[in-house]
Amino acid sequence: MVLIFGLFSIFVISCLNITPTRAYEYHDSFNAFQCNWYQLELEDNDILNVTLHIPGENVYNLYLTDLAKESYDRRNIVYYPKTYIKKCSGEPGETLYLNYEASKKDIYYIAVNNIIGVDGYTIESNHPLVEIYVNYEYDGLKFMNKLALIALIALLIIPPIIVLIGKKYKKKERKKKSQENKIYYLSEQPSYIKNLVENKEFPMAIKKINEVRENIKKIKDIKLNDFEKKIHPIKDKIIDYEKQKIRNVVFNFSQRFSKVELNDIIEKLYIDSMNKTEIFQLLREVIREMIKNREINAEYDNTSEMILFSKEIEIEKIDDLISSFDNWEGQKKI
Structure with a gap:
């Protein structure tokens, strides 16, 4: 034109x-x-x-x-x-x-x-x-003459501007399409995560949950606001999985040390599904359960946040614990 x-x-x-x-x-x-x-x-x-x-x-x-x-x-x-x-x-x-x-x-x-x-x-x-x-x-x-000069300048300037606008428009459309595809992909992830949990693939399920949460923060689309609600039914299974990991670490410490601080246990834990505060809270809960159920012979000091282990534990109890851990390890590999 x-x-x-x-x-x-x-x-x-x-x-x-x-x-x-x-x-x-x-x-x-x-x-x-x-x-x-x-x-x-x-x-x-x-x-x-x-x-x-x-x-x-x-x-x-x-x-x-x-x-x-x-x-x-x-x-x-x-x-x-x-x-x-x-x-x-x-x-x-x-x-x-x-x-x-x-x-x-x-x-x-x-x-x-x-x-x-x-x-x-x-x-x-x-x-x-x-x-x-x-x-x-x-x-x-x-x-x-001025009009012709303006037309000549327009011939030199406007086409590159139109090309630049066209490129920006196409880039914007590609970005929009990419975001739409990403939103659709993220909206389908709860079903995929549930299948992972059902198959006891907890590490992969936890990894996917964290990835989706990070992407939701970046995209901020209303269609993804119900993600936490969709994965809520499987959270208990994930927490049980994390508890079992904590039990394993605490039991190993009980066999090697007479006392241990919670921070030392935290360093040995690799829990990606929670923040540090939630991990400490879950760790305290698991320790109390293990003491109550006599899975370990120990006392927990709330003030110093330290576990005092006793070596006087029945051999058969140890055998039972080792057997339960072996069973859990076997289920995880299946």
């Missing part, structure tokens, strides 16, 4: 650039003046370009006026205030250019006076005539 507009503007400009044309020509001689008269019809503020082609060694006066030729007199022609006069030296083949901006007049006259003789009033017959060509251009041409 821009290209068509630019080419059309340039075409209009070329059409408005008028080639030199001969004006209406009148020949007259009065009061010792031999004149060629040309009548011009000009618009307001038109620019007039007059070209004289001089054929011989004579002196010519060019008069441009808004007065008709009948109003001229040799005694006062040069005194008319609205008369524009320019003299050419008359060298053979010399061209005189006159540029004149017309005022608000409809008709202008040009008189070309061929003066021969020292006093300027000698009349000679058969003297060569000058040829005068008139070219006037509309004031609107200036505007059209």
